[in-house]
Amino acid sequence: MDILSLVFETGFWLATVRMATPLIFGTMGELICERAGVLNLGIEGIMAAGCMSGWTWVYLGGTLWGGVLFAACVGAALGLLHAVFTVHLGLSQHVTGLGITMLGASLSSFAFRMILPQVTTPPKIVPFAPLDIPMLSTLPFIGPILFSQTALTLTAFILVAVTAYVLLRTPLGLALRMVGENPLAAEAQGLSVLGLRTGAVMAGSALMAVGGAFLTLAAFDAFYIGMVNGRGWICIALVVFSSWKPGKALLGTLLFAAFDAIQMRVQQQSVSAIPYQFYLMLPYLCSILALIAMSRKAAYPKALLVPFRKGER
Numbered sequence: 001m002d003i004l005s006l007v008f009e010t011g012f013w014l015a016t017v018r019m020a021t022p023l024i025f026g027t028m029g030e031l032i033c034e035r036a037g038v039l040n041l042g043i044e045g046i047m048a049a050g051c052m053s054g055w056t057w058v059y060l061g062g063t064l065w066g067g068v069l070f071a072a073c074v075g076a077a078l079g080l081l082h083a084v085f086t087v088h089l090g091l092s093q094h095v096t097g098l099g100i101t102m103l104g105a106s107l108s109s110f111a112f113r114m115i116l117p118q119v120t121t122p123p124k125i126v127p128f129a130p131l132d133i134p135m136l137s138t139l140p141f142i143g144p145i146l147f148s149q150t151a152l153t154l155t156a157f158i159l160v161a162v163t164a165y166v167l168l169r170t171p172l173g174l175a176l177r178m179v180g181e182n183p184l185a186a187e188a189q190g191l192s193v194l195g196l197r198t199g200a201v202m203a204g205s206a207l208m209a210v211g212g213a214f215l216t217l218a219a220f221d222a223f224y225i226g227m228v229n230g231r232g233w234i235c236i237a238l239v240v241f242s243s244w245k246p247g248k249a250l251l252g253t254l255l256f257a258a259f260d261a262i263q264m265r266v267q268q269q270s271v272s273a274i275p276y277q278f279y280l281m282l283p284y285l286c287s288i289l290a291l292i293a294m295s296r297k298a299a300y301p302k303a304l305l306v307p308f309r310k311g312e313r
Contacts, residue, residue, distance in 0.1 A: 012261055013145045017153060018219065020257035022047070024156040025211030026235035027242070027249045028163050029075075029204035035167060035244055036200035037180040037303040041097025042082050043208050044232030045104025046075050050212025052108035055223040056115065058125045068152070068213050075209025078104055079202040087197045090307035101232070109225050122222035128152055150218045152210075157250075159207070164246040176200055180301035183308045193308050208232070234287065241291045243299060255290060259283035 026043055033040040040046075054071035058064055078100055085096040116123070128150040136147040146157075167173035175196055178186040183193045211231075216223050234256060242249035260283040 010141060010144050012258075012265070014148070015261045015264075016254060016257045017145055017149060019260055020253040021149075021153045021156045022211040022214045022219070022231055023235055023238065023253040023256060024160060024250065025214065026208050026232060027238045027253055028159055028246065029207030029211070030235050030239045031242070031244060031246060031249055032163065032167075032176070032204035032207070033079075033201050034239055034304055035180045035301055036176045036197045037183065037301055037306065037308070038083070038086055038197055038201050039093045039097060039305055040079070040082060040100075040201060040204060040208075041094060041236070042078060042100025042104065042205070043097075043235055044228055044230070045101035045106075045108075046078050046205050046208040047104075047212030047215075047228045047232050048108045049074050049078060049104040050209030051216045051227055052111055052223055053209070054213030055125065055216035056111070058217065059123060064126075064128055064217055067217055068210055071209045071213035072206040075212075076202045076206040078209075079205025080198070082205065083198040083201040086307070087194055087201065090309060093305055105228075112223060112225065122224055124221045125217075127216075127221045128218040152214050152218050156214075160246050160250045167246065177301075179308075180303050183303050183306075187310065194310065197308070208235075211235075234284075237287060237291055240300075241287075244301065252290075256283060256287050259286045 026047060030040055030043055050071040053074040054067040057067035057070040062070070082096055082100050085091045086093045130148050130150055131154070133147045136143055139147070146154075165173075167177065175186065175191050178189075179191065179193045179196045179200075186193050186196070212228060215227055220227070238249055238252040238256065241252045263280065263282045
C-alpha cells in the first residue's frame, strides 16, 4: 500500500483526529502542570482512573456528560493528592508521580473487579455518538474530519485554544507562568505560589482524567484493564516536544496519532512475515526521532521540579 496516498484519504484523517483526542486532553493537562513548575508523572494512573470512573458513572445509570464530570472530579482529587506531597511538602515529584500512577491504575482495576466480580466480558454502554453538524459536516474533506466527530473531540480542540489564550493572554496565565519560572518573584508580587501550583495540578489532572474518560465514553463502549496503554507517557513526551506551547502540542498529538493510524493500516494490509510488534513499535520510534529533532533547543520552565518553600531565599 502506498503510504503517501493516506494523506488524501478522509478516513485516515478521521481516525487520526479521533485517536489524537485523549492525547490532546492529557497533553494540555500535563502542560498546565509543568508551566506551573510541577512535573506530574501520575498521568498514566490518572487517565486510568478517568477511564474507570467515567464508565462506572454511565454503567450505573448516569448521563454521559455526568460521567465526564465525575471523571474530572476523580482526576482533580488525585491531582490534589499529588500537590499535597510535591507542592506543600516538597517531596520528589518523580517518586510521587509514579506512586500516583500505580495508585490510580490499581484502584481502577480493583474497583472494576469489585463492581463486576464474575464478569469475563466487560459490559457495554451507549457511548457518545458522532455529531452531524449541518452545513459544516458536509464541507469537502475537512467537514467529515472535524465536524463529524464526537462532542468530546470538538471539546478537545476548543480546549487547546482556551489553554493558549489563558496562559498567554490573561493575568491568571501570567501568574501560572511566573510561578513556573520564578516563584520568588511571584511571591514578592503577593501571589500565592502554593495555591497557584495546587490549582494548576488539580486542573491539569482533571483534564488528564477526561482524556481517559474519552476512551470508555467515546472511543470504545466498555472498560478494559490496561486500556490507557502508555498514552500518559506519550503525553509527557509531547509536552517536551511542544516546548511547552499549546499550539505546538496539538501538532505533536496529531503527528503521533497519524503514525499510529499508519501502523494500523500497514499492519492490516501487510502480507509479509514481519511480526506485528514491529508495526506497534513504529509510532513510538517515529515520536522519539521527532522528539530528538524538535526539542534540542526547548526552553523549559526554570522552576520545573524545584520545590518552593515560602519565605526561603
